[in-house]
Amino acid sequence: MLEVRIKSALPGFTLDVAFSVNQEILAILGPSGSGKTMTLRCIAGLTRPDEGYVKLNDKILLDTATGVNLPANKRKVGFVFQNYSLFPHLTVNQNIGYGIRHLPAKQMEDRVAELLDKMHIKQLGDRLPRQLSAGQQQRVAVARALAPEPEVLLLDEPFSALDSMVKERLYLVLQAVQYFYKGNMLFVTHDLTEGYKLSSRIAVFESGRIVQHDQKEKVIFSPSNHTVARLVGFKNLMEGFVIETKESTALIKVPELGGSVRAIMQNNTNLAVNQRVTIGIRPEYIQLRNQPSSENTFLCTVDRVVEGVTATDYYFRVNTVGTTQHYITAIFPKPASSSIREGQLCHLYLPPEHVVVITD
Amino acid sequence: MMELSRRLSIRTESVYTIKTGCGWSLEKRIQRIKYRLLIPALLTSALSVIPLGGCSRNSIQTQASPITINVAAAASLTDVLKEINNLYTQGKPNISITPNFASSGTLQVQIENGAPVDVFISAAAAQMDNLQKKDMLLNDTRQNLLNNKLVLVVPIDSTLGITSFNDLISAKVERVAVGDPKSVPAGTYARQAFDQLGITAQIQPKEVLGSDVRQILTYVGTGNVDAGIVFSTDVLTSNKVKVVASAPAEINARIVYPAAVIKASKIPDAAKDYLDFLFSAQAKTVFEKYGFTVISK
Amino acid sequence: MAESYLSPLLISLKTVVVATIITFILGIAAARWMAHYSGKFKNLIDGLFISPLVLPPTVVGLGLLLIFGKDGPIGEFLSLFNTTIVFSWPATVISAVVMSFPLMYMTSLGAFEQVDSHLEDAARTLGASEWRVFWSVTLPLAWSGVAAATVLSLARSLGEFGATLMLAGNIPGKTTTIPVAIYFSIQAGDMNQALVLVGVVLVIAFGALAAVAYWKGKTYKARTTIMNRERVE
Numbered sequence: 097m098l099e100v101r102i103k104s105a106l107p108g109f110t111l112d113v114a115f116s117v118n119q120e121i122l123a124i125l126g127p128s129g130s131g132k133t134m135t136l137r138c139i140a141g142l143t144r145p146d147e148g149y150v151k152l153n154d155k156i157l158l159d160t161a162t163g164v165n166l167p168a169n170k171r172k173v174g175f176v177f178q179n180y181s182l183f184p185h186l187t188v189n190q191n192i193g194y195g196i197r198h199l200p201a202k203q204m205e206d207r208v209a210e211l212l213d214k215m216h217i218k219q220l221g222d223r224l225p226r227q228l229s230a231g232q233q234q235r236v237a238v239a240r241a242l243a244p245e246p247e248v249l250l251l252d253e254p255f256s257a258l259d260s261m262v263k264e265r266l267y268l269v270l271q272a273v274q275y276f277y278k279g280n281m282l283f284v285t286h287d288l289t290e291g292y293k294l295s296s297r298i299a300v301f302e303s304g305r306i307v308q309h310d311q312k313e314k315v316i317f318s319p320s321n322h323t324v325a326r327l328v329g330f331k332n333l334m335e336g337f338v339i340e341t342k343e344s345t346a347l348i349k350v351p352e353l354g355g356s357v358r359a360i361m362q363n364n365t366n367l368a369v370n371q372r373v374t375i376g377i378r379p380e381y382i383q384l385r386n387q388p389s390s391e392n393t394f395l396c397t398v399d400r401v402v403e404g405v406t407a408t409d410y411y412f413r414v415n416t417v418g419t420t421q422h423y424i425t426a427i428f429p430k431p432a433s434s435s436i437r438e439g440q441l442c443h444l445y446l447p448p449e450h451v452v453v454i455t456d
Numbered sequence: 457m458m459e460l461s462r463r464l465s466i467r468t469e470s471v472y473t474i475k476t477g478c479g480w481s482l483e484k485r486i487q488r489i490k491y492r493l494l495i496p497a498l499l500t501s502a503l504s505v506i507p508l509g510g511c512s513r514n515s516i517q518t519q520a521s522p523i524t525i526n527v528a529a530a531a532s533l534t535d536v537l538k539e540i541n542n543l544y545t546q547g548k549p550n551i552s553i554t555p556n557f558a559s560s561g562t563l564q565v566q567i568e569n570g571a572p573v574d575v576f577i578s579a580a581a582a583q584m585d586n587l588q589k590k591d592m593l594l595n596d597t598r599q600n601l602l603n604n605k606l607v608l609v610v611p612i613d614s615t616l617g618i619t620s621f622n623d624l625i626s627a628k629v630e631r632v633a634v635g636d637p638k639s640v641p642a643g644t645y646a647r648q649a650f651d652q653l654g655i656t657a658q659i660q661p662k663e664v665l666g667s668d669v670r671q672i673l674t675y676v677g678t679g680n681v682d683a684g685i686v687f688s689t690d691v692l693t694s695n696k697v698k699v700v701a702s703a704p705a706e707i708n709a710r711i712v713y714p715a716a717v718i719k720a721s722k723i724p725d726a727a728k729d730y731l732d733f734l735f736s737a738q739a740k741t742v743f744e745k746y747g748f749t750v751i752s753k
Numbered sequence: 754m755a756e757s758y759l760s761p762l763l764i765s766l767k768t769v770v771v772a773t774i775i776t777f778i779l780g781i782a783a784a785r786w787m788a789h790y791s792g793k794f795k796n797l798i799d800g801l802f803i804s805p806l807v808l809p810p811t812v813v814g815l816g817l818l819l820i821f822g823k824d825g826p827i828g829e830f831l832s833l834f835n836t837t838i839v840f841s842w843p844a845t846v847i848s849a850v851v852m853s854f855p856l857m858y859m860t861s862l863g864a865f866e867q868v869d870s871h872l873e874d875a876a877r878t879l880g881a882s883e884w885r886v887f888w889s890v891t892l893p894l895a896w897s898g899v900a901a902a903t904v905l906s907l908a909r910s911l912g913e914f915g916a917t918l919m920l921a922g923n924i925p926g927k928t929t930t931i932p933v934a935i936y937f938s939i940q941a942g943d944m945n946q947a948l949v950l951v952g953v954v955l956v957i958a959f960g961a962l963a964a965v966a967y968w969k970g971k972t973y974k975a976r977t978t979i980m981n982r983e984r985v986e
Contacts, residue, residue, distance in 0.1 A: 142874045168877035175878040181871040185893050194889075195879030244880055565942045586942075631840055636923065638941030664840050665923040667940060675922075679823040680839045 098152050098248050098280050102138050104145035106131065111145070111304040117248070121274070121281040123291035123312070125327065126301030132284040133178075135301075136250045139282070140175050141168035153247050174246030174279075178253045180237040182225040188212075188236050189221040195244035211239040214276060215269065231262040235269060242277055249273075251283035255290060267293055288328055292316060300324045318452060322374060325454055330376040331425040333454075338371045346453060348375055353394050354416035359451035367453070374454040379409070381450040382426035384436075385443040392446045396424060398438050406430060412444060522550045523726050526572055528563040529555060530579035530641065530713065531668035532604065532687045536746040537577075543742065544733050551726065559668040561639025567592065567718060574727040577601060577715040577734075579687075580641030584714040594724060598716035601734060603749035605688040606645045606703035606711060611679045612696050618683055620701045621649060625658040633675040633684035636665040642672070645711060646685040649703040673697065687711075689747040712751070758949055760926050761934035764845070765911060768930055772849035772910045777903055779850070780857025785887060787858075788865045806855035810915025813851060817920045821847070844921035845928050849913045853906035860905060864898020865891055904965050908958055 101114040111131040115122070124132045137143040139150055141157065144165060150158040152173070157166045182191050192208045199207070212218045215235040225233055234254060241249060254270075255263045271294065274281070285291050291298055292312055299309040300323070308320045319325035325333060336350035336357070346367050349356045357375055367373065385393055396412035403409075407429045414422045424444060428436075436442065529537050534557045541553040556563065556573070564583040567573050568590065578584045587593055610618050616628045624632055635643025643665070650656040666672040669686045676684035677696035684697070691699050702708065715734060717727040733739055740750045783802055787795070805813045821838040822828045831838060838844050868891050876886045892899065914932040921928035923937055931950050938947035 137874075140874075140878050142877065168874070169880050169882055171878075172880075173878055175875065177871050177875060179871065181869065181875040183872060183875070183890060194876065194881070198880075240875075240879070559940065561942065562940045565940065568942070630837075636937050636941065638943065639937070661926070663924065665925065665929075665937065667923075667937070678818075680818075680837075 098139070098282070099150070100135070100139060101149040102135060102145045103147040104134070104138070106134065106304065109304040111135065113299075113301070113304070113306050115299055115306060115309055117280045117282055117297075119280065120296045121283070121294060123295035123298045124282065124284045124301055125286070125288065125291045125298050125315075127286060127327070130301040131304040132301050133252055136175070136252050136282065136284060139248070140173045140250060141166060141171045142175075172244070172247045174241035174244070174249040176234075176237045176241050176249070176251040176254050178256060180225075180233045182233055182236055182240070184225050186224075187221065188217070188223050188225070188228070191225070191236055192240045192243050194240065207243055211243055214272070215239045229262075230258055231266060234258065234266055238269070238273065242273070246279060248280045248282060249277065251281070253284050253286065256286070263290070270294055288316075300327055302327070319376075319454060321454060325374075325376050325452070329378060330452065331379050332382075333374055333376045334422075335372065335374055338367045338369050338373060340369060341367050345448065348373060348453070350375060352416070352422040353414055355394060356391070357446055357451055358391050358448045359453050360449045361453060367455070371455070376452045376454060377446050377450055379425045379427040380407075381447060382424065383445040383447060384428070385445045388443050389445060392448060392451075393443050394424075394446075396442055396444050398436055398440045398442060399423065401436070401438055403430075410436065412442065415441075522552065523723055525551065525553045525574050525723065525726055525730050527553055527555045527575045527577070527730070528567065528571070528573040529557055529577040530560045530563070531557050531670050532579055532642070532690050533557065533577060533713075534670065535693050536689070536743055536748065539746075540734070540739050540742050543738060544730060553730070557668075557670075559635065559640040561636075561641075562667070565639075570720075572720075572722075573718050574721040574723060575715065575717055575731055577713060578641070579604070579711075579713055580644060581712055581714055582641070582644065584716060587716075587718075592719050594717040594719045594721065594727075597728060597731060598714055599731075599735070600712045600751045601715040602713035602743060603708075603751060604711045604713065604747075605708045606642065606649060606685060607688045607691065607699045608683060608701040608703075609673075609676050609686055609691055609697040610683045610700050611676055612698050613679070614682070614698075616682055618700050621653055621703070622655060624662070624683060625655050629682045630662060631664050631681040631683075632659060632662045633664045633666055633672045633681040635669060635672060635685075636667060640666065640668055641711075642669045642685060642687055645703065645707055648710070649685070649707045652704050652707060692747050713748075757925075757934070757946060758953075761929050761931045761950060762953055764842070764927070764929060765931040768842070768845040768849055769907060769910045772846045772853065773903065773907045775846070775850050776853045776857045776906045776910070780854055780902065780906065781861050781892075781899065783854075783858045784861035784865055785891075787862055789883075802858050803855045805851050805916075806859075810852060810913070811919060814848065814916035814919030817848060817851060817916060821920065839920060840922040840924060840928065842921070842927055845917050845930055848916040848920050849910035852913045852916055853909040856909055857902045857906040860902030861895070861899050864895035864902070867898070868894045900965070904961055907961060911954065911957060 097119070098117040100116065102111060104111045108129070109131070111134055113131070113135060124135065126132050134143065138145045138148055138158070145160070147160050148158050149161070150156070152171070156164050157171050158164060183194065186194070189208055192211055193204050196204050196207055208221070209218075212221060215238060217232055217235050217239070220228060220232060220236070225236070228236065238254075255266055258266065267290070283294065295312055297310065298312045298315045300307050300315060302323045308315050308324045310320075315324065316328050319328055319330065322333065334350050334352045336348040339347045339349050339356060341347075344361050345358055346361060347356050347358050359375060361367075388395070395415045397415060398410060399413040400411040401408060402411075407427050410426045410428060412424045412426060414424060416422060426444065527537070527541070537555055541555060545551055545553060560578040560580055560583040563573075563576065564578070564586055567576060567587060576584070576587070584593070584598060588598065608618070608621055608624075610616070618624065618629065623629070634646045635641070637643040637647045647656065650659050664675060664681055666675060669690050672684045672686050673690050673694050675681045677694050685703075688699065688702075691697060715731060717724060717731055721727050743750050787799060787802075790798075818839065819825050820827050821844070823832070823837075823839070828838065838847065872890055872894065873886050876890045881889065912932055913930070914936065917928075917930060918933055918936070923929050923933050929937075931954055935947050935950045938944070938950065
């Protein structure tokens, strides 16, 4: 179990976070410059925060209140750096063995061999880092961090420098790591998909603060506020106010759409009539209808079309009265949508079960 | 030819001042310099810019143009010559003296390599002989000017009880400062003194070689050596050393300071005049004040 | 006659070897310290370390004389043991060390600062003490800079004159290094001796530069050949 409380003044903002990680993989998600790397460094002991408390499995690593500050080399924290930071003058074997040099030779060799095997890089032992591809280097970096059996493994944007094919393979590697590494894992990413795929819980960072820390499903599908919603990919965020609530649904008037939207509440929040809320829906969940149905359907004109590989982005202009234009973004998989052209009129349906209500 | 010179003609309106080594300024306004005049013009201005030792071909009778006499003299003459130079230039507003004090050997080498010296005063005959052999002295101007005495000095607070040259072989004496015999006359004489006393072999391991007598004096004065060999006239300039012995009389008799005008001097008349002054009664008074013995002409 | 050539050569070699070893150790230690030091006096200390480089050698020599001389703090202390530094062979070493130290320090510091700090961080997270981080990561990666620094200080020690003359003086057979011998030869008008000694210095200096160039070329070549080898996916 890892307990972390950090407060530190940084250029531009104050880092003020508190969280714990317990036998799980926590993804720290957030835009660049939100304090994610700084947090990891404080946990590892590479940087000292103004105020902080870090406890790892009953051992206090840092407590600025009482003056405890264990140096990095005594914390048993494994760290995988963004650019791998493999020692360029040492071979793969020597890199992985760096943290376990104190073991008897045979034991050390065995452990190195074991990790090479687990990371599927058995034949690379005598190579130097510059002779490896990025994906291989990453595996060596993970193996190196795991060799001394650390109590927590920290990964700082471990996949950001890799192309998508290599990334996919490494996701599998990291998932496999869980089978033989029983400690806590904390990894930092700005990629939502990555965070979702590899973690069980997500903590969303923004300007030095945690804006949501939850099961990953909750974060993705029930973002607690605007910021998180934007970060997790909700493109269609619109303001409105509650007209009525009934059991687990709510009817919200949305001026932008020129109508009302019904939403099914996922987490039983109590809404009051006339309360100001924000609704949102993921672009992938919007549906096309041939004719206007009773509710949650809006007439729109296709404004722009951007074709992707497996799906196409559609930007619709909502047909409302008024001078300002409002837009909805939808993503429809190909080839079902191939007949839609710019300028075409469409009826867009927002399924109530996918409409998210954000109160903040 | 006319075409060529026309092409090469320079049209400038610049006004520039050329300062020569003698200090006289030449102002020219150049408007159009034709090719035929260009080279000679450049040559003359180039030559005028190179600082020369004296003024070009000017006798001292021309009161209008200032003259500088370059005097190279042995280090032991530093203080006495400064006073004598002041005396000489009194009442002669257009004459100034630039002295250069160093060991005679250094000065000899500098002169051999073309240093612009008008008058050379050496602390030993050897250096003057070397120049004479190379025909660098102006005929008939070489004369012996001064005598001096070689003495053994110790730091003023020395407790080693050194009272003679022979005492230097004692184990109490660890370091003795002498001039480099190859270039410093005081050093050459010191070696001769050691040879005469038969103690050269014992002294040599203790020798700290200095580049001129003033440096030897400093070494002894700061107490970083136990004793040093300098001229008696040097001692008068320092209150940190005391004389404990004189060199053997035969050595002292050899010490002679010749003076001469250098052949390459551009102002031989002025130089000769200065040299004559060194032998004057006025100069003699000053020399003796500083402890030198003047050799009568 | 050969004595007058051999003696300065031997003395210079002895001095340069001992001085370079001392400067090497002191320079690296100082650079290591300053690389991680962020206290108030950082600029002051840095300036102090570099000062012999910017001051005229005679000024440094004078300073050394004031410290090690009869009336100086260290000189007085040493006289209790009947030792004097002034006009002794150790003085040549001290002058050479003081004058070459700034080069070793500055160049090594630059080399250490160029080492990627993430590599040092990685070593720390893997359990390495600061000492081990320095020896196994920083120093090996800064090696070419440190080697260049060493060669520079070696050359500086070899040519050191001003401070040496002031502190060690000209004592043939004991403290007369090659530069001092050259100076006095010229003063005495002995151009032959001077030129021979100059030749010796040039041979040593160019020999050192050639060795460094050869060594550097080797590592560069080694680097590029490995890069050109095929990378296996």
